[in-house]
Amino acid sequence: xxxxxxxxxxxxxxxxxxxxxxxxxxxxxxxxxxxxxxxxxxxxxxxxxxxxxxxxxxxxxxxxxxxxxxxxxxxxxxxxxxxxxxxxxxxxxxxxxxxxxxxxxxxxxxxxxxxxxxxxxxxxxxxxxxxxxxxxxxxxxxxxxxxxxxxxxxxxxxxxxxxxxxxxxxxxxxxxxxxxxxxxxxxxxxxxxxxxxxxxxxxxxxxxxxxxxxxxxxxxxxxxxxxxxxxxxxxxxxxxxxxxxxxxxxxxxxxxxxxxxxxxxxxxxxxxxxxxxxxxxxxxxxxxxxxxxxxxxxxxxxxxxxxxxxxxxxxxxxxxxxxxxxxxxxxxxxxxxxxxxxxxxxxxxxxxxxxxxxxxxxxxxxxxxxxxxxxxxxxxxxxxxxxxxxxxxxxxxxxxxxxxxxxxxxxxxxxxxxxxxxxxxxxxxxxxxxxxxxx
Numbered sequence: 056x057x058x059x060x061x062x063x064x065x066x067x068x069x070x071x072x073x074x075x076x077x078x079x080x081x082x083x084x085x086x087x088x089x090x091x092x093x094x095x096x097x098x099x100x101x102x103x104x105x106x107x108x109x110x111x112x113x114x115x116x117x118x119x120x121x122x123x124x125x126x127x128x129x130x131x132x133x134x135x136x137x138x139x140x141x142x143x144x145x146x147x148x149x150x151x152x153x154x155x156x157x158x159x160x161x162x163x164x165x166x167x168x169x170x171x172x173x174x175x176x177x178x179x180x181x182x183x184x185x186x187x188x189x190x191x192x193x194x195x196x197x198x199x200x201x202x203x204x205x206x207x208x209x210x211x212x213x214x215x216x217x218x219x220x221x222x223x224x225x226x227x228x229x230x231x232x233x234x235x236x237x238x239x240x241x242x243x244x245x246x247x248x249x250x251x252x253x254x255x256x257x258x259x260x261x262x263x264x265x266x267x268x269x270x271x272x273x274x275x276x277x278x279x280x281x282x283x284x285x286x287x288x289x290x291x292x293x294x295x296x297x298x299x300x301x302x303x304x305x306x307x308x309x310x311x312x313x314x315x316x317x318x319x320x321x322x323x324x325x326x327x328x329x330x331x332x333x334x335x336x337x338x339x340x341x342x343x344x345x346x347x348x349x350x351x352x353x354x355x356x357x358x359x360x361x362x363x364x365x366x367x368x369x370x371x372x373x374x375x376x377x378x379x380x381x382x383x384x385x386x387x388x389x390x391x392x393x394x395x396x397x398x399x400x401x402x403x404x405x406x407x408x409x410x411x412x413x414x415x416x417x418x419x420x421x422x423x424x425x426x427x428x429x430x431x432x433x434x435x436x437x438x439x440x441x442x443x444x445x446x447x448x449x450x451x452x453x454x455x456x457x458x459x460x461x462x463x464x465x466x467x468x469x470x471x472x473x474x475x476x477x478x479x480x481x482x483x484x485x486x487x488x489x490x491x492x493x494x
Contacts (some may be wrong), residue, residue, distance in 0.1 A: 133287035154211035249291035268327035361441035
């Protein structure tokens with residue numbers, strides 16, 4: 056039986072179809088809008104830094120990386136909002152450093168990044184392929200890791216340039232430091248929490264900073280983990296590392312710090328200590344005594360044949376083998392060194408390398424020396440400099456405390472000045488730059 060439809064029926068059917076179509080289109084539009092909203096939520100801008108931006112996804116990835124590090128240390132993080140504020144400030148400073156580095160002509164080449172990647176892999180006892188797989192297993196994109204490393208290198212080179220702009224450390228400064236008896240004695244492994252007081256702060260601002268420092272101290276006394284407290288409250292550059300300061304000599308500390316921690320046992324917390332910049336709370340993690348520096352030194356002769364434009368690598372190898380054969384036949388090592396060695400610093404004194412510490416001439420050279428008895432001559436071996444033969448003469452234990460103290464004094468002065476100069480530069484960079492936080 057055939058169905059009959061009136062014109063009105065057809066119009067109703069068409070309206071129903073049209074309504075269904077509009078309904079589907081409306082639903083699709085709503086779903087698309089929701090998806091776009093979600094995407095914007097994931098990648099929304101959390102900070103404007105000069106003409107650049109920091110996205111929420113960048114912040115989330117940086118926090119995820121920090122969480123993995125903290126878990127690996129068996130520690131815990133403070134609330135998410137606290138970590139976001141700390142991490143965002145670090146990202147802002149990193150971005151400002153990169154922008155300033157690029158603007159002042161600092162460059163990091165692909166080969167520089169490749170060498171750094173190989174070094175990172177080697178430090179973790181991996182090759183590059185193994186490290187890449189390990190990163191991907193942790194959910195870290197290798198290309199992003201590479202870009203992050205490039206940015207870190209740019210920032211590091213900028214800070215190095217700032218430090219290198221300082222005046223050289225003079226021998227007089229070293230003498231004064233040594234005479235002040237600030238070296239030697241007890242060393243403390245410290246962490247810190249820094250509560251800043253703004254320059255030209257009002258009494259109200261100064262009191263607020265003091266109240267905050269007291270509150271942090273109360274939480275520490277109540278059992279809060281110091282590293283977690285540093286991440287939560289510290290305004291120092293090492294906050295996200297749990298406030299880690301490293302080993303510091305008691306005699307080299309500012310008196311206000313030395314007086315507070317002298318004689319403290321590991322685990323002690325001191326503060327809040329008022330400084331010109333604000334308040335500091337210190338955590339003593341370990342203590343050690345600065346002892347004498349006794350090193351093993353070696354005395355040896357060597358002959359080197361270095362490939363040049365006139366001597367090919369093959370000819371250099373042939374020549375060193377010929378010299379080695381003549382030594383075995385009884386010819387004098389020192390005389391052969393004077394006649395044939397291309398090491399201009401030692402050839403004229405019979406190849407003598409007089410009392411050098413382990414590792415002075417590289418790991419491979421040291422490995423050969425370590426396998427020889429006094430008077431024994433090595434087989435020819437190759438290094439980056441060329442081909443070598445070594446005759447081990449003698450070794451001794453030497454007290455190098457004075458030299459070590461002088462080197463330590465130079466390093467301490469340089470580090471102290473560099474930290475002050477870099478901190479001043481970064482503070483000025485932050486104050487002079489356009490930054491808008493939208494977190």
